[in-house]
Amino acid sequence: MSSSSSSSCKTIVWFRRDLRIDDNPALAAAAKDNGVFPVYIWCPKEEDQFYPGRVSRWWLKQSLAHLEQSLKSLGSELVLIKTHSTLSALLDCINATGATKVVFNHLYDPVSLVRDHNIKEKLAEAGISVQSYNGDLLYEPWEIYDEKGQAFTTFDAYWDKCLNVQMEPVSLLPPWRLLPVEGTIEKCSIEDLGLENETEKASNALLGRAWSPGWGNADKALTEFIEQNLFDHSTSRLKVGGNSTSLLSPYLHFGELSVRKVFQSARMKQLIWTREHNAQGKESVTLFLKAIGLREYSRYLTFNFPFTHERPLLSNLKYFPWNADTNRFKAWRQGRTGYPLVDAGMRELWATGWIHNRIRVIVSSFAVKFLLLPWRWGMKYFWDTLLDADLECDILGWQYISGSLPDGHELERLDSPQIQGAKFDPEGEYVRQWLPELARMPTEWIHHPWDAPLTVLKVAGVELGLNYPKPVIDIDTAREHLREAIFKMWETEAAAKAATSDGMSEEVFDNSDGIETSPIPKVILKEKSSCPTYSSNDQRVPSFQNGNNGSLHRKRAKLVEEKRLPANKPNNHDKQAGTSRGEELCSTAESSTSKRQSISRMSFSVPQSCSSSDGRLLQEYDSSDTKQSMQEKINMEQTSSKNGK
């Protein structure tokens, strides 16, 4: 291929969260087309409230450096641009190079969906051909529906369907060379992107000891996990300390690893173990693939129900009387709740930017159920502190624990961190590692020091209320408060419904609306696309899916609504799919403008400043979980615990 032919077709490859060479459909397609101009555009302004946290930005910086080197060795360059508008940066690249085409891989979070769609329209108007590809999922969210063409709202049904669909996607080989396109553009160095502040560098350096970002390292991590840890996964995943899970989440989030490759590698092992009648290996792969399925499902839910970053899938929490107590929020964030397992988890999160899924479930449930903190505060805090901060997975996790999903934990379920500690950290090693002040506590008391005799505390050097806090709330009081809150929620909901049926038509928003100050980006989804470059493998926006299926989504929404109990019947246990009875649940999958407007009023913020925790006494509590079997169905804890770090 001559350089003159390359000048006839120049393609801009817009990298985002697909920072790899291997099995990168957009890059592969562009390389076939001749000249490529790879670009990464950093636009903090557009990130807005989802501006990545310190550790996440650290990862991004390392990963970009890695990609830059790889592209260089293939003969091209990664152009880095810092801008106030992604669209204008792309137009600048087009003007500078004379490129006629822009390619990229799909993203599915509500913010990207809207941005990408708008950019696509604008570029098409400017006569630029735009093509987007599936680089992030096994299946596109618009490919999996039930027999009625409706979106699934339970994971098992969704994953079952996925596993029974003919697996089409095959990993693509990396291009063996790239023909660069020349163009003078105002680019910057990785350092100039400003992903890492000077003050952050010292603490970030520690991250480098534990993690090696970059697609080449992702490949190594995958191979190591598949060859050494996958076999034991079904048992090792239950451990909360150590490295028993795959630890692939940051790589998957930044697209340094192709999920197709992960799936295929694990599946190959499963075929071998099945032939060898190796039940443990087979089961381990099934559980691992289920975890991958949860990631797929997270994108599926936010695509089909894009309001979920602001509002629960089930609308019951709309009336929940959240306790916007910034002191408690601070105690939770700082790991000073007085519950050792929760505090250890929060301190590990702060120190390392990563925690095991089971710990994520425990600390998030504590924030919502014990402290009655708005779940979106917790979601945002995780977003700010996780290395693998991923909007869709974060949303799924918080909705799962807060009674917002038909197959997640019930709102009324309250697990005792003491009992969970005995179960998942039986020797107390995890607590000792992260709470040195409790290091000398005997195992018997380590998860409930408030019950320990004074002599034991003294010998262990623990002074409750001084060097380790007393429990921020005792479990019986927490249970009582949760019960009262749920009751109040039902009352308010019933009153709102009565008012509406009286013709008063009062609009009631999520109770956390009033306590939020800094908004999540507003998402206005388009009813229709006029994008002239739309093609069959192209990115869809929610209003496209299934063609004219707005009514189907409305129906599905009603089904979801019905899965929760009528407001005047305080029983949230019927989780079977019901038939539609006409209650309205607005799915923004339909994206009606009016719905969007009302949803956008529900944006929230997380308080920035708080004071210290209040210390109250605590008692142990054994929660009875009437929904254990339901939990086990979609058990994210199992999934994550199998990943048990």
Ligand SMILES: Cc1cc2nc3c(=O)[nH]c(=O)nc-3n(C[C@H](O)[C@H](O)[C@H](O)COP(=O)(O)OP(=O)(O)OC[C@H]3O[C@@H](n4cnc5c(N)ncnc54)[C@H](O)[C@@H]3O)c2cc1C
């Ligand atoms: C409240 C809460 C918030 C969460 N926030 C995030 C987040 O911001 N980013 C994120 O990547 N994960 C999030 N998770 C999901 C899960 O905890 C992590 O993906 C997992 O712990 C990562 O560890 P691993 O790579 O060793 O996972 P493994 O168990 O080895 O699983 C392999 C991959 O499957 C996916 N996966 C596993 N469990 C889940 C799950 N429950 N939901 C979605 N995907 C899953 C991840 O991509 C993971 O890398 C959250 C879970 C909860 C309960």
